Amino acid sequence: MAATTSRSKEIIHCDPDKCNGCEVCEYVCSWYHGGEINWKRSRIRAVKIEPIYSIAITCRKCDEPVCKSACPRDAISQNAAGVIHIDKDKCNGCGWCVEACEFGVMKLQQDTRLAFCCDYCEDLDGLKCVELCPKEALSYASLDSVGFSSAVEAAASLIADSKVSAGGK
Amino acid sequence: MKGMTGKYLKVDLTEGTVVVADLPEDVAKDYIGGYGLAAWTLYNEVPAGADPLGPDNVICMWVGPCAGTVTPASSKYLVAAKSALTGFIGFGISSGGIGQELRAAGYDGIVVKGKADRPVYIFIDDDTVSIKDAGFVWGKTTWETEDLIRGRHSDEKLRVAAIGPAGEKLVRIANITNDRNRQVGRTGMGAVMGSKNLKAIAIRGTKSVEVADPQGLWDLAREMHTRSMGKATEKYRHYGTPVNVLVHNKLGCLPTRNFQQGTFEGADAVSGERMLATHVKKVTACPACPIGCDHINICQDGPWKGTAASMDYESLELLGPNCGVDDLDALTKAVELCDTLGVDTISAGGTVSWAMEAYEKGLIGKEETNGLDLRFGNAEAMVEAVRCLCLREGKLGELIGDGSAEAARRLGRDSYKFAIVNKDMEWGAYSMRSLQTATLGFATSVRGACYLRSGSYQQDVKGTVDRYSLDESRGKIVSEGEDLYAVIDSAIWCKFTRGVFKGEEEMAEVLNLTTGFDYDVESMIKAGERIHNLAKLFNIKHGASRKDDYPPPRAFEEKMYDDVNDGAIIDRDQYDAALTGYYRSRDWSDEGIPTKRKLAELGLDTSLGV
Numbered sequence: 001m002a003a004t005t006s007r008s009k010e011i012i013h014c015d016p017d018k019c020n021g022c023e024v025c026e027y028v029c030s031w032y033h034g035g036e037i038n039w040k041r042s043r044i045r046a047v048k049i050e051p052i053y054s055i056a057i058t059c060r061k062c063d064e065p066v067c068k069s070a071c072p073r074d075a076i077s078q079n080a081a082g083v084i085h086i087d088k089d090k091c092n093g094c095g096w097c098v099e100a101c102e103f104g105v106m107k108l109q110q111d112t113r114l115a116f117c118c119d120y121c122e123d124l125d126g127l128k129c130v131e132l133c134p135k136e137a138l139s140y141a142s143l144d145s146v147g148f149s150s151a152v153e154a155a156a157s158l159i160a161d162s163k164v165s166a167g168g169k
Numbered sequence: 170m171k172g173m174t175g176k177y178l179k180v181d182l183t184e185g186t187v188v189v190a191d192l193p194e195d196v197a198k199d200y201i202g203g204y205g206l207a208a209w210t211l212y213n214e215v216p217a218g219a220d221p222l223g224p225d226n227v228i229c230m231w232v233g234p235c236a237g238t239v240t241p242a243s244s245k246y247l248v249a250a251k252s253a254l255t256g257f258i259g260f261g262i263s264s265g266g267i268g269q270e271l272r273a274a275g276y277d278g279i280v281v282k283g284k285a286d287r288p289v290y291i292f293i294d295d296d297t298v299s300i301k302d303a304g305f306v307w308g309k310t311t312w313e314t315e316d317l318i319r320g321r322h323s324d325e326k327l328r329v330a331a332i333g334p335a336g337e338k339l340v341r342i343a344n345i346t347n348d349r350n351r352q353v354g355r356t357g358m359g360a361v362m363g364s365k366n367l368k369a370i371a372i373r374g375t376k377s378v379e380v381a382d383p384q385g386l387w388d389l390a391r392e393m394h395t396r397s398m399g400k401a402t403e404k405y406r407h408y409g410t411p412v413n414v415l416v417h418n419k420l421g422c423l424p425t426r427n428f429q430q431g432t433f434e435g436a437d438a439v440s441g442e443r444m445l446a447t448h449v450k451k452v453t454a455c456p457a458c459p460i461g462c463d464h465i466n467i468c469q470d471g472p473w474k475g476t477a478a479s480m481d482y483e484s485l486e487l488l489g490p491n492c493g494v495d496d497l498d499a500l501t502k503a504v505e506l507c508d509t510l511g512v513d514t515i516s517a518g519g520t521v522s523w524a525m526e527a528y529e530k531g532l533i534g535k536e537e538t539n540g541l542d543l544r545f546g547n548a549e550a551m552v553e554a555v556r557c558l559c560l561r562e563g564k565l566g567e568l569i570g571d572g573s574a575e576a577a578r579r580l581g582r583d584s585y586k587f588a589i590v591n592k593d594m595e596w597g598a599y600s601m602r603s604l605q606t607a608t609l610g611f612a613t614s615v616r617g618a619c620y621l622r623s624g625s626y627q628q629d630v631k632g633t634v635d636r637y638s639l640d641e642s643r644g645k646i647v648s649e650g651e652d653l654y655a656v657i658d659s660a661i662w663c664k665f666t667r668g669v670f671k672g673e674e675e676m677a678e679v680l681n682l683t684t685g686f687d688y689d690v691e692s693m694i695k696a697g698e699r700i701h702n703l704a705k706l707f708n709i710k711h712g713a714s715r716k717d718d719y720p721p722p723r724a725f726e727e728k729m730y731d732d733v734n735d736g737a738i739i740d741r742d743q744y745d746a747a748l749t750g751y752y753r754s755r756d757w758s759d760e761g762i763p764t765k766r767k768l769a770e771l772g773l774d775t776s777l778g779v
Contacts (some may be wrong), residue, residue: 020451020452020453020454020461021453021454022454022455022456022457022458022461023454023456023457024239024394024457025459026460027239028239029455030377031239031387034377035383036256036377036378036379037237037238037239037377037380037383038273038375038376038377038378039269039273039456040273040375041377048453050312050349051349051450051451051465051467051477052450052451052453052465052467052477053451054451054453110375111510117326123233132391134394134397134398134459134461135459135461141717
């Protein structure tokens with residue numbers, strides 16, 4: 001069953017034009033999820049592709065999560081809001097979910113070797129990476145609204161390029 | 170002790186051994202980290218008279234207590250050794266991911282001596298440290314080396330600090346590159362790595378970074394991150410440091426045509442404003458840095474279409490106006506060559522501009538320039554000269570491949586008079602005669618001509634002193650700047666966060682929250698003074714004296730005329746007085762030797778004092 005509909009699906013979205021690759025989201029995530037600074041335990045990944053692309057990627061709340069399908073021990077579930085849960089007692093660190101996820105969101109803890117991923121800060125007061133991104137590149141938004149923002153930008157640049165103006169001479 | 174891990178690696182490349190050593194707590198407190206621990210290492214471990222390119226030299230990498238914490242712009246590291254360029258203490262600071270990764274691997278530093286019998290790289294993988302064969306990357310550029318080593322270990326986030334072909338060829342102005350665009354640029358640390366057959370250091374750390382008061386530091390760091398997005402850092406975030414081009418041009422302190430003038434007719438074409446509009450395609454940041462100053466240029470068309478390189482003010486200025494070049498495409502290409510082949514852009518610019526002046530004066534001809542018409546302003550010739558320098562190619566490469574001071578010794582005929590150096594290192598992009606407090610700071614710098622040791626240019630630029638004269642009182646401006654900057658370089662904080670701290674009290678607070686020590690402003694600045702004095706002692710041990718603290722002859726012998734300046738020159742008597750004033754403000758002798766009294770007060774070895 002799809003847990004959410006595309007109409008209402010809200011995800012952590014990163015604007016690659018604003019993201020400068022500072023990795024502060026990784027620090028923030030590890031701190032709020034474990035009280036320690038260790039970017040290797042971050043549930044969001046900052047990715048750079050040289051020379052000029054940078055973006056942060058975390059769980060996309062897939063309607064048919066492949067991480068869940070791939071797990072041979074039924075350790076992975078998805079709640080009504082689309083958030084992935086991993087049952088630590090069932091997970092044995094086989095890593096199939098890591099291989100399955102097309103966005104590289106699933107990870108194994110360096111020490112316990114158990115799977116973990118973004119939990120949308122459900123035990124915290126708000127999404128910490130979004131709150132503390134210095135460039136405001138991260139936002140929590142429905143895909144519809146992200147799409148609409150892009151349409152507005154496209155329209156604005158079309159107007160700027162044309163002779164149409166908002167009035168006056 | 171927190172912040173610092175208390176462990177560092179000692180590697181002997183001759184023996185092929187790696188040992189984990191303890192960093193004594195009192196040393197960590199007295200020397201803070203970074204620059205301080207580098208001075209401590211080199212003073213104790215490099216014998217007097219050691220050949221900088223011989224196995225006796227020691228090259229060390231240190232982080233400060235703040236690396237890997239979330240303190241803004243603190244993922245920095247420092248590499249130091251006896252410099253093959255200056256013969257004195259050499260060091261450079263770089264950013265990127267190396268600093269945080271070394272800390273996460275569980276070490277504060279790595280001290281390397283000896284010489285490997287074949288090309289190697291050191292791979293630090295948490296507790297497992299190995300010396301590995303680097304045959305597959307020898308001869309490769311810094312960017313290729315980083316990618317190949319990451320590929321070999323199947324880890325795209327492996328942090329790699331590597332030398333390019335220039336370092337392998339022992340070019341004395343060779344640098345070390347990491348994370349593609351960050352460099353340990355100055356004093357030729359790449360040549361020292363090359364002399365040890367050490368191609369790279371690769372690091373993977375997975376441990377958590379421990380600090381004394383995690384919640385306290387987190388809360389303060391959050392506040393500082395917010396402040397980092399304020400006015401104090403706006404120029405770095407928006408235009409980047411090249412915004413200085415027009416500011417300095419207006420002040421008549423933009424070095425032009427090998428420091429002959431202080432204004433450049435082509436300044437508009439290479440201004441930060443123009444560059445942002447036509448060349449900058451992305452502004453990126455180092456880990457843990459909210460500011461983001463790294464302006465990535467891409468050539469849109471022309472012979473270098475598609476070339477991408479990170480551009481800052483110093484690189485742009487020395488390779489641009491100081492070579493008479495006003496072409497941003499050529500500058501982007503020249504910086505890309507320096508970064509990939511592995512040479513310091515500042516020294517490369519200063520060296521090529523020296524060669525251009527020698528060519529225009531008729532001291533060298535096309536036979537010595539590999540056929541290049543090496544006049545000022547010839548952008549293509551500048552790019553080709555940089556390439557030949559990096560690779561020691563042809564007669565030109567042989568002449569200039571070790572920097573301008575060595576080139577002048579090879580050429581002779583008074584050409585040393587226009588090698589714009591101190592301690593044989595090329596001058597940064599601040600004109601000598603129209604920024605005279607800056608010049609005192611450049612010339613007394615322990616690592617050779619450098620604006621980052623005291624920041625004394627700031628008083629000149631702000632106009633709090635007369636920048637066209639000198640007197641004894643300027644010495645104190647330099648020495649106070651040096652003590653504070655020694656703290657910053659030991660912590661290690663990016664200098665762009667100077668304005669983010671509320672003041673020195675907050676610097677001490679960050680150190681205390683991180684380390685658990687109990688610095689106050691006085692003891693913190695005292696540590697800075699101790700560190701600077703120890704670096705000076707290293708230089709004295711290796712032969713430094715008063716004569717090494719002067720600017721080149723051009724500052725005293727030629728008046729500067731341009732759109733702003735009408736015969737600016739440094740008066741030698743005034744300079745002498747200012748230099749003596751500097752020594753006295755430090756309680757050093759008039760020959761520039763620390764007194765035994767001062768050394769004892771700082772808890773340093775008094776044997777070299779007077």
